[in-house]
Amino acid sequence: MLRWYRIAVEIDSSAEPMKKIAALLMIAGLVTLAACGKKDAEPAKPAAGAATAVVVGLDDNFPPMGFRDDKNQLVGFDIDMAKEAANRLGMAVEFKPIDWSAKEAELNGKRVDVLWNGLTITEERKKNISFTAPYMTNHQIIMVTTNSPIKAKADLAGKIVGAQDGSSAVDAIRKDEKTAASLKEVKTFGDNVTALMDLSAGRLDAIVVDEVVGRYLASKRTGEYRVLDENFGTEDYGVGVRKDDAELLDKLNKTLAAMKQDGTAAKISAQWFGSDITK
Known part of the structure; x- marks a missing residue:
């Protein structure tokens, strides 16, 4: 805006009145176009109802998958994996410690969105929840x-x-x-x-x-x-998702596959286990 103001004040004061008016109108039009262009460049907002955050249910005393360090901060292999996946999905992530023996009820009761903490894929659990492809x-x-x-x-x-x-x-x-x-x-x-x-x-x-x-x-x-x-x-370990949340399941599967392909999963594994033990 300062740039257009400078142009305006430097218009020759000796110019004919009609020419002054024409110049000012042209400047006003350029300002309007610039404003429109700026508005068009803004990132698109999430569609109405689209999830912007994911709540991860976990046992916070399950090292090295998810646990509290000496500063009471949640750390671990699955913590790092979930953070990376959420970042790639453009979603905030919240970690919620739960009673692990009631994990399926927590998930299906929608108190958490996923179960991500060394969760074993079993046929019995498949009756109540969906799983991503195995990652370990x-x-x-x-x-x-x-x-x-x-x-x-x-x-x-x-x-x-x-x-x-x-x-x-x-x-x-x-x-x-x-x-x-x-x-x-x-x-x-x-x-x-x-x-x-x-x-x-x-x-x-x-x-x-x-x-x-x-x-x-x-x-x-x-x-x-x-x-x-x-x-x-x-x-095998997998991420647990509600059966009616097929969209999130698909996104997680694609993200985990990408993390494995580009070496990110292997890097996180090496930090916690000394080698790549992902699947």
Whole structure:
């Protein structure tokens, strides 16, 4: 606007009145066109009703997938993956800690938009929610203390085994009917950290836990735990979405595929695991 004002005041004061008027009209027209051009250049606003934010439901005590650091900030592999995906989708992201044993109710009750925290894809869960394509493969490992006499699954007979309530570890134990029937008790906990504490205290004989979580926790207390060679099976992680949210599911699938293709997922994995363990 200052530029047009300068042009106006520099018009020759000796010019004929009609020429002055014509010049001023021309300047006014240019100002109007400039204003219109600026308006046209503004970014398009989201369509009415379009989502501008996504609420991620998670267990905030599930390292290294999602947990709180010493500053009480949420960090982890899945946290970084979700932030990157939301950024690419042009959406704000909010992380909401939930009761993981009630995760499907939280999702279908629309208190969260996705479940993204080391969520295992199972046929049973597929009945209630949809999943993205798998982005990581995991095992349900058996952990014991270093001095434990337990060497294999068969040695779990008559023993108390711990697992996180509502986790796929519980399902994996039950699926192995022979081993499950031989156990004295399967004791469940709100999170794996508490289960590991009970294992250290001798209140449990073993725990069954996601490999990525178990090995991460064990690395923080070198020499205290041992992982058995046998496990309770292989599984895939995916992002859980409501069945009626097909649009978001499609966007997440495309975004995760792009993150894998351009190496972003591998980079995030290397930061948390030392190598690329994404699928």
